[in-house]
Amino acid sequence: MSKAVTSRTWFLTGASRGLGAHWAEAILARGDRLAATARDKAALTSLSERHGDRFLPLQLDVRDSAAVRDAVRSAEETFGGIDVLVNNAGHMLVGAVEEVEEEQARTQMDVNYFGALSATRAVLPGMRERRAGRILQVSSFGGLVAYPALGIYQATKWALEAMSDSLAAEVAAYGIHVTMIEPLMYPTGLAAASPQVPQDPAYTHARQALCAGAEAGGFTPGDPAATAEALLALVDAPEPPLRVLFGTGGLEALRTEYAGRLAGLERWDHIARLAQGKPGRS
Template identity: 75%
Template sequence: MSATRTWFITGASRGFGALWTEAVLERGDQVAATARDAAVLKPLADRFGSRLLPLALDVTDRTAVDTAVHSAEQQLGGIDVLVNNAGHMLVGAVEEVSAEQARAQMDVNYFGSLWTTRAVLPGMRERRSGRILQVSSFGGLVAYPALGIYQASKWALEAMSQSLAAEVGAYGIHVTLIEPIMFPTGLAEGSPRSQPDPAYDHARQALYTGASESGFVPGDPAATSAALLAVADAPNPPPRVLFGTGGLDALRTEYAGRLAGLEEWDHISRLAQGNPVRK
């Protein structure tokens, strides 16, 4: 696509968000980029001038999200592409994490994306076009020990986004879930951790052992920029796309196991069905 587009990218201060914001600007589009501290975006603002609108934003604040989206629409025009990238990864067994940590994880990863998505939808529906790129995770498709709350936030994002896609397709709006597998972006290092309980040392060990035995090879975060632009430019983008290699084999094993388990216990499914009298 050659026409200049307007993007709204959350979590633009580091990792994928920083790389993608720069890539979008370098190709000539304009971006409303958000970070909790907009000052970190100053180097990009100095380079790209008015094509970058830096916005301070905590995505968990729904009123602030609405205000930021409105500001972007007023200053840059209608938002063509939303990238919900803001998030963190809480490490800890389900019993270990505090209530505050669990709520914060859902507030950022799920509700933050929900509020931003809802804020851009009226404009996209009115223009009958738009792209919503939800940054999920390979952990949005499978679940590993010691990451249950993080992955729950991504599973929630997956379900919401799949339903959303069916709701807004009639308005020319495409929704794509991006599933990064393994990239050294600093996400884990910059995320909170629970207070470890020795009772779950085995769960953490299983996570680390599984990661080392998965066969996943860390990808180049910079290379994801070209992949993101390709998805955003595709006439008919996919509902889901893996970023990185090795995921398909792992998913084949995961889903085959799920189906095998359901088939093994199908007699219970039939027991639960009963024999209702048809009228």
């Protein structure tokens, strides 16, 4: 793993498990400073013991926007500023739109979208003042496509994508780069660790279609540990991408998806023209 030219200060949410745990280890292993959050700070004890004052563990529920602001302020006061924000905290509801309870849907949006929005807004004043910074939004391949039985989860990622796309254009003038990371399949236990949705037999076909779609797409699980090297390479890139896939198989699936969307819009272009009306008519 290559060394950074200069050490950086990171703020990473969701650092206690899954991809976030691998990333926290890699960030600290190369000598950078890290403020890391978890809903249970005790899960970060090992990192604290091994990395001392280069590591700041923070207990945080990203649904609490005031607590997010306080956590960012603590990191800035401890380390003097945040160079890289990684919005990784999240969970994944698996269930048809009708199956998901309203409270579950709101919580899903609060964690995956509003949590990332709060952290993003909190770091921006400091990054703008220094005219430098990296914001990495952990989206999903499901932020680019949508599958049955994942609609509520993917809605949060589509919202994150739209916000981040606009943000990138807004903050480029301040030397701030925004990158959306789109992981495909990784055995991190994300679904198992997420709230469960009561299953309605009426939507068994939707869950079956989800599994069949993954198989038909030829997606194979990637190595979660390998994503750490990819993350560091992104941050070291002078001109990072707006979007990047983590894992293989996604490009071909996206070519098929986007070709289908364009074909559908072209097939119904006569309706678009009908809705436009004739010039001069009000």
